[in-house]
Amino acid sequence: MDPFFIYTICFYIGVGITILSKFLSIFHWIILFLLNLYCNGLQWMKCTFLLRRHGCIGPWSLFSVVFGGLYLVANVMGILGWWPLSVTSSDAIKRTGYLALLNIMPLFISFDLSYIADSLYISLRASRDIHRLAGLTAICHIIAHLTIMLASGDYSQNTKWTDDSYISKYLSIICLTAGPIIGFIIIPLLQLRRKHYELSSWFHLILTASLVTGIFLHLQSEGLFKQAGFLRYIYIYGGVVTLSLILQAIVFLGRNIRGLSLPKARCRLVGDSVVVNLELPTEIKLRPGQYFRIWLPRVQLMSSHPFTVSTWSEQRQRNVRFIVEQRRGFTQELASTLDKKQESLKFTAIVSGPHGARICLRNFHYVVMIATGYGVVPMLAFMKKLLCRPYRGFRRMILIWEYFDFDSDLLEEIIKADFNNLLTLDNPPKRLCICVYDHMHHNPRVVGENNRFFYPEGSPKMDENFNVETGLTSTFENRCEANDKVLVIVSAKLNIRDEVRLKIQNTTAKATLKELDYQPYGAL
Ligand SMILES: Cc1cc2nc3c(=O)[nH]c(=O)nc-3n(C[C@H](O)[C@H](O)[C@H](O)COP(=O)(O)OP(=O)(O)OC[C@H]3O[C@@H](n4cnc5c(N)ncnc54)[C@H](O)[C@@H]3O)c2cc1C
Structure with missing residues (x-):
């Protein structure tokens, strides 16, 4: 069977599980079972020391290395096919194009990575890693797609790599390896996100918007929107994304709006830090370790920030306390607003959550x-x-x-x-x-x-x-x-x-x- 076909099937099964797992609790048990299997496997192998370091790049677990490796191999095989390689440059152009689309598509399935993490029962960090891996792989495919197209001249001509177009073969290999090198080594070295988080978020959004526009124009110029087969996939994808976003919007609105009241955040300065008491419109049950994403438009119009709950109650809670460290951006603005007024202030807030933390305390001595x-x-x-x-x-x-x-x-x-x-x-x-x-x-x-x-x-x-x-x-x-x-x-x-x-x-x-x-x- 064509590896590209196998890759596509696996990919859609993965995306399907992602969406359904949020709403059908049976997937919860399947995922927990797989996680259990993975943890026991790790304990049995006892070889995870190097993979699990925090210090250098990482932390990487054995699971993330195996998963990431298989994912990259599947992508490369999706282009090259089985050995012996007999892919033509026009095949490679098509496949890199479709693979780029396949990798990009799930990135738009959610407003916020926290929802993906919650749906898959993984940590926020893991969902961020998966997002990054899929994004970088898509970029590699786009680069390969463009390079092979340029290098092979007329890409409708069926040139076999093994025969003549050596340059396109080597160029595509360079592109496939250059992407991960830039993505995994150079970008983290710049530490842009850590130093200027808001700036890098906007940079990311602008790049994404221009990429999507570019892809749309390219597909249009290639006449793909006129092909019934291609359009069918686009409609299915559009339907899935719309459904997923609508469900998330319902959860989000349900958390924020009850009657005409929005959540209120009473903030007070304690030394340099801020204690926020959030008053939600509805009562909810919270687990320790969960966090909310809080947006205070009066303090900073265009950003929301995650903060962890510091309280727990046996009953459902309407009031949640957060303790906020003062950093350089939003938190500093919040603290200086409170400092100027010299009193505690009540802000209208918009929140999403609670997200994260499924830590089972049962069975531990x-x-x-x-x-x-x-x-x-x-x-x-x-x-x-x-x-x-x-x-x-x-x-x-x-x-x-x-x-x-x-x-x-x-x-x-x-x-x-x-x-x-x-x-x-x-x-x-x-x-x-x-x-x-x-x-x-x-x-x-x-x-x-x-x-x-x-x-x-x-x-x-x-x-x-x-x-x-x-x-x-x-x-x-x-x-x-x-x-x-x-x-x-x-x-x-x-x-x-x-x-x-x-x-x-x-x-x-x-x-x-x-x-x-x-x-x-x-x-x-
Ligand atoms: C799941 C989670 C729970 C958290 N819980 C708490 C908590 O209970 N108390 C607390 O004091 N801090 C908590 N933080 C950290 C807190 O979110 C950041 O300190 C805060 O967003 C900094 O905002 P700033 O604009 O002042 O930061 P800046 O000074 O601009 O940046 C400082 C650092 O904060 C991080 N950061 C900035 N903006 C965001 C953002 N929108 N989303 C995620 N990270 C960001 C970046 O790593 C950045 O390097 C939590 C972070 C996460 C991811």
Whole structure:
């Protein structure tokens, strides 16, 4: 069978599952089953150390490398066909063109990558990686398409690469390899997105719009819109995208509009940071680690930003609290608006979410939370849930929190209000232990510490703090037993995440690592 045909079939099955999985819960179980299979496979192979580093390029999991590799091989084979290669230049032109379209099409299936991540039960980072891979592959196909067309002169002439048109063959190979090199090495080196996020988002949008216009004009000039077969596919695709966008719009509007009221965000300045209390028009059930995308048009007209919920309640919630670190753009504008008024302000907000975090706390005996800086925000919700609704078998949890430069007023508020409240909820006591590595030496005290709240010196050392085999830490009185399961939740900077991964890969304990969508210090 023609590899191009196989590729097309697989591609559409993948896209179909993406859309349906959101609305048919059976796919939820299929995907969970596959993920489970993958995790067990990884544990069995024990060879993931190099692939899972955060530091250089990555992090790459074995799954992402295999998936990415197969995807690229499928694309190249979609053009070249089976060995021995006998593809003509006009075949190659057609195939690169169709493959470019196939890769571009799913990129428009959603307004926001968070919806894709939620539908596929993957992390925001993974959905971003898939988006990037498909986009770059499409660009490679476009470059190859144009280059072969130019190099082969009259592309309707059936020239075999193996016979004469060596130049077009080598040029297309160069294009196919140059794209990934530019995409994966040069663009990340520029770090445009990290330094100027809004600028790079607009740049991305403008490039996308011009690309789509270019493709449309090209297809029109080639007369493809007059071909009934091609038009049929375009109509099907148009229908699928429209349906998907309508469903997302319904969810989005449902979250924002109830009667005539929109969500309201009451913002107050705490030191340099901002605490946002979002009042939603409807009550919703929230899971710890979930985040909302918040748009405050009065503060910044054209941008929305993700923030993680810092509260949890057994009941459905209408009021959600966020803790916002001041950076250089929107967050700085918000803080300076509040600073000028010297009071808390109420803004009309438009939100999407809750997105992300399907972390199952069930079946774990110990939970270890590791956070740096503002990474503590989602942990507050996890701790509250574990204390208010402990699952059967749950014994203890520990929070290891390190900060170097944290707003001192906010610190007082978190420690005095949140931690005190959590320690009060810790009844029967000693299910909770908090280790704070305070490099600013403020060391605010809490009431009722009772050997549950510590300020150790120095930095967290994974061997001492996180000795999974012998019971996680010296501060834990209970010792882990062979069958105890440990959940490790991380929202921390790169080197800590690397250390934790390494520790978990080399442990004999049954430890599961979950990295949250929010990782502080610009480590998106
Ligand atoms: C899932 C998720 C949850 C988050 N939760 C929190 C939280 O609870 N508290 C908190 O203080 N911060 C959180 N953040 C980070 C927060 O979104 C950014 O700090 C904020 O958007 C910065 O806005 P800015 O214009 O001031 O940033 P800038 O100073 O312009 O940029 C600083 C960095 O913020 C990131 N960023 C900027 N704009 C966006 C955007 N629209 N979308 C995504 N990232 C962006 C970029 O990495 C950029 O390098 C979260 C991020 C993500 C992805």
